[in-house]
Amino acid sequence: MIVRFLVSAPALAVALAISLSTSALAQEAPPPDTDQPTSAEAAATPPAEPSEAERFRAFITGLRPQALAAGVNPQTFDREVADLTFDPRVVRADRGQPGGGATSPATPSIGINFAPYRRTHVEPVRIGRGRSRYGSLRPQLSAIEAKTGVPESIMLAIYGHETGYGTFTGNYDILRSFATLAYEGRRRALFTAEFIDTLKLIDRGFPRSLLKGSWAGATGYPQFLPSTYLRLATDGDGDGKADIWRSEPDALASIGNYLTNAGWKPNVPWGVPVVVPSTFSRAGIASPLASPRCPRVHVRLSRWLTIAEWRAKGIMIAGAPVPADNEMATLIEPDGPGQTAYLLTTNYQAILDYNCSNFYALSVGLLADEVMRPAE
Structure with a gap:
């Protein structure tokens, strides 16, 4: 027996409408986005590489515990590193030096003649300026020689070689230079220590705007590294502060103290x-x-x-x-x-301790002799 189900016309119309609507929606819906990663694929995708600036920032902020352990004020560290950026000029200058490459050995000076160097470093202008500055600085120089045994002329010659008797001391922000060199990593331990010592100078009241110098961080009239300042800088004008950036008596006394510490023997020519x-x-x-x-x-x-x-x-x-x-x-x-x-003599070795270059040390000694020689 066949059973027939009878559907009323209105019900059939509703059913057909629903069927047609569902079919239309299925046709209008976009296909699945096959480019969207699954959760497993997303987890396996490596994160984007940090930028140079981000890596530099992470390295510098990572020095905070070491700086604080060395006695740097936390507020000083946070304030001074807030605007620090990597300085590519410093790295270029470092790598441009003899032996500056990461794997290249230092270039020996053997076989290079001294005469051309002497002509540009013990020349009439520097000699004449030295004689002039000797006249104005003699009261300070003679007092330092009496105390240290280092000749006035040697201190003055180093001053002349390092900064042209104070006319140029460098314009690099040495905190930024040390941060860059420490991050670059070729001599990380050395430059990290100098970076921290620069922060100590700021803690002592020397503003960062004053701490300018060479790309390698030598600063002030004597071109001391911060660690050298902390060991050997001397108050030469009696104000209770060794300011090698603005006080010539302090700078000259610091040079004399450096050479004494390096073993200078009084009354012995270089x-x-x-x-x-x-x-x-x-x-x-x-x-x-x-x-x-x-x-x-x-x-x-x-x-x-x-x-x-x-x-x-x-x-x-x-x-x-x-x-x-x-x-x-x-x-x-x-x-x-x-x-x-x-x-x-052994006093030449003391000059080499200041700057380990035979050409530099010979030029200091020869300039000192010329400054003291009566003008013809």
Whole structure:
């Protein structure tokens, strides 16, 4: 038996309307977005790499515990790092130095002649300005020499070499320079320590706007690193504060204190020009020592003998003042055989401690001699 279901006309119309509406919606709905990642795919997608600025910021803020442990005021740290940015000029300057690459060795100075350097660093303008400044600074210089034993002329010559007797001290923000160099990482421990020491200077009342210097962070008239300032800066004008940025007496006293700390011996010349005879045998005068500091500079220096022993070997003194016969000295021939050479005392080593370059130390000694020489 067949059972038939009868549907009324109105009900059939409603059912057809619903069916047609559902079909239309299905056709109008967009297809699934196949580009949308699933939750599993989203979790597997690595986050975007942080920018250079973000990495720099993270590194600097990460130094906060170390700075505070070293005694930096928390407010000082937070205030001074708030606007710090990476300085690409500093990195370019650092990498442009001999040995500045991450893997390249320091370029040796062996074989490079001193004469061109001397012509640009012990020249009439610098000599004349030194003589003029000596006249105005002599009261301070003589007092420092009496206290330290460091000659007035040596302190003045370093002042002249470092900043042109105070005419240029650098315009880099040294806090930014140290932050950049520490972040760059080639000598991270060194520059992190100097960064923190710069914050200590700010804590001592020296505003950051005053702390300008070279790209490498040397600052003030003597071009001290902040760590050097904290160890050796000296009050030379009696106001209770060692201000090497604005006080020449403080700067000169600090230079004298530095050289004293480096072992300067009073009443001993830095060295003297000599003539090495063409028959001189260099066999056996090479130094048996290897310096732990800037060895490529010290390798140019001979073994140590007394002035009397050098004379006995035929070395002829060609200048003044002459070290005593029992004074120890080392020989350097900066322009090679046949040119002016020098016998250098331990006080030359003190100048090298200030700036480990034979050309620099020779120029300081020679400028000091010229400044004290009466003008013709």
